[in-house]
Amino acid sequence: MAPSVDREPSLQAAKEPGAPCPHYPQCVGCRLIGQPYGQQLQWKQDHLAELVRTAWGPSGPSVGTIVGSPEAFGYRNQAKLVLRRSERRGLLVGLFRPGTHTVVDIRDCPVHHPFIQVTLARIIPLLEESNLPTYDERTRLGTLRYLVLRASRWTKSVQVILVTARELDRPLLALLRRVARLPRVRSVVHNYNPSPGNVIFGDRFTPVTRESTLRERIGDLKFKTHAGAFLQANIPVANRIYNYAAAAAQTEANDIVADLYCGVGALTFHLAPRAKLTVGIEESPVAAADARSNLRWNGFHNVRILTATAQDGVKELQKRFGSVGVIALNPPRKGVDAETREGIVQLAPRRIVYVSCNPTSLIRDLQWFESHGYHTDHIQPFDMFPQTDHIECVATLERASTGAKPTR
CATH class of the missing domain: 3.40.50.150 (Vaccinia Virus protein VP39)
Structure with a gap:
């Protein structure tokens, strides 16, 4: 006999926004968005x-x-975002469209936890002001590759990981120190990834802040996780x-x-x-x-x-x-x-x-x-x-x- 499960949360769909998503249908990550949550479950x-x-x-x-x-929106405590500058649209922060090198901007993604949404909105101007070029995997030129944010419900804090194609230097360090001063940001980490592929992280993680982990609680258990370690979203x-x-x-x-x-x-x-x-x-x-x-x-x-x-x-x-x-x-x-x-x-x-x-x-x-x-x-x-x-x-x-x- 299968063990019992608490089913009450499945009957309590979170409040759904009037418009499903400002990035739909350009972003294909949420294929069921727009359907009532009960229909999605069915x-x-x-x-x-x-x-x-x-x-x-x-x-x-x-x-x-x-x-x-229990939450149909705002539940996702991790965001892994491609950085790409566009002559027409400026800095894009989002996902690759499947099978292409085109980046779809999803800075206002409604499934991201509110801590991530607010922190991302504060980081984007800092990235734009830095004037650092974004990496293009086709030419293998540029610096900024990925921005990864992880939020803790327990500590109400955010860890920020910036992935670049060049090693940590003074301009990057200055940028990351500005990020570290943002509200709720407790941990900032630099990752150096010079590889030409689409793997997000390289092997070298360098903490910029004293705190190098994200702390989270799952039930009665407590967890510290470093950048690069898996934690359910x-x-x-x-x-x-x-x-x-x-x-x-x-x-x-x-x-x-x-x-x-x-x-x-x-x-x-x-x-x-x-x-x-x-x-x-x-x-x-x-x-x-x-x-x-x-x-x-x-x-x-x-x-x-x-x-x-x-x-x-x-x-x-x-x-x-x-x-x-x-x-x-x-x-x-x-x-x-x-x-x-x-x-x-x-x-x-x-x-x-x-x-x-x-x-x-x-x-x-x-x-x-x-x-x-x-x-x-x-x-x-x-x-x-x-x-x-x-x-x-x-x-x-x-x-x-x-x-x-x-x-x-």
């Missing part, structure tokens, strides 16, 4: 149900009623997902639990209270270091963080423990690679909790696990990103036979 519910029916037919796993966001919905996933894991007192792709430790810590030992595995050294700091900050003594890819992480778990009781995983959109799936099966967990931001790769992986001895019991959808067509899911899998280890 579309996502029906779309997921159809994907499940197409994959499994009438005998597929059950699909729960989608859990909505809708904190209220993330909290519901983590609570649901922890209940779905059905962890027992003697269990060793593994959390793959653990990031800064949010799901890991939700799993830890009922387990003997919980091991988080994270590839990013920045996020793994944050997870270790956070486990000390929250007082966990039965959590270990391993800096490794998911593939190497499951191999290390096999060496240390042979098998584990429960595995949780929250992979990127592409899903879980074949080697990691094989390693998970070899660890023989009696239960798998799979958090996914992409139903297509989720269903592919669930069917693979099904062919290797695991039955998908239930898929619970959540609306992490109102106004968009994205669907977040938590799937629970059980080992078909608890008396025997699955075979490859």
Whole structure:
């Protein structure tokens, strides 16, 4: 039986603006904007149900009623924005139009948290006054590349990350010091990214302020995250997902639990209270270091963080423990690679909790696990990103036979 979820927020759509968005339809990020929030939830519910029916037919796993966001607008606590100067329109702050080098300005995006909207409006004049050229990936000339803002609901503050194609120098430092003096800005970080590709961050982060992290609370847990570390963009919905996933894991007192792709430790810590030992595995050294700091900050003594890819992480778990009781995983959109799936099966967990931001790769992986001895019991959808067509899911899998280890 699937664990219960608090459904009341899905019935309380946030106040919707009279006009859906000043950037629609030029910006295609919010494909469902303009529809009443209840209709958006129904579309996502029906779309997921159809994907499940197409994959499994009438005998597929059950699909729960989608859990909505308490805020339909102003929920997103992160903004990753391209910077581009236009002779006709001045400084553009926005997103690339898919498949092009054209930047769509979204400075007034209504899904951004109000702290981000206000701070962005104050930063843009400083960028314009700096006269620093923006980077053009076609010519590989220019300086300013991306502006990333992260807002904390808990501390009511903002972290600003400026990504440039040249190293931190006096003009950039002067600009960032002006940014640091803005209201609510507590942390300012420079990132140097000289690479020609479209990856946002380079390897080098340089704090300009004394505070180098963003501090946030998810439920009763506290988190410090450095620039470059992943944190869910809708904190209220993330909290519901983590609570649901922890209940779905059905962890027992003697269990060793593994959390793959653990990031800064949010799901890991939700799993830890009922387990003997919980091991988080994270590839990013920045996020793994944050997870270790956070486990000390929250007082966990039965959590270990391993800096490794998911593939190497499951191999290390096999060496240390042979098998584990429960595995949780929250992979990127592409899903879980074949080697990691094989390693998970070899660890023989009696239960798998799979958090996914992409139903297509989720269903592919669930069917693979099904062919290797695991039955998908239930898929619970959540609306992490109102106004968009994205669907977040938590799937629970059980080992078909608890008396025997699955075979490859």
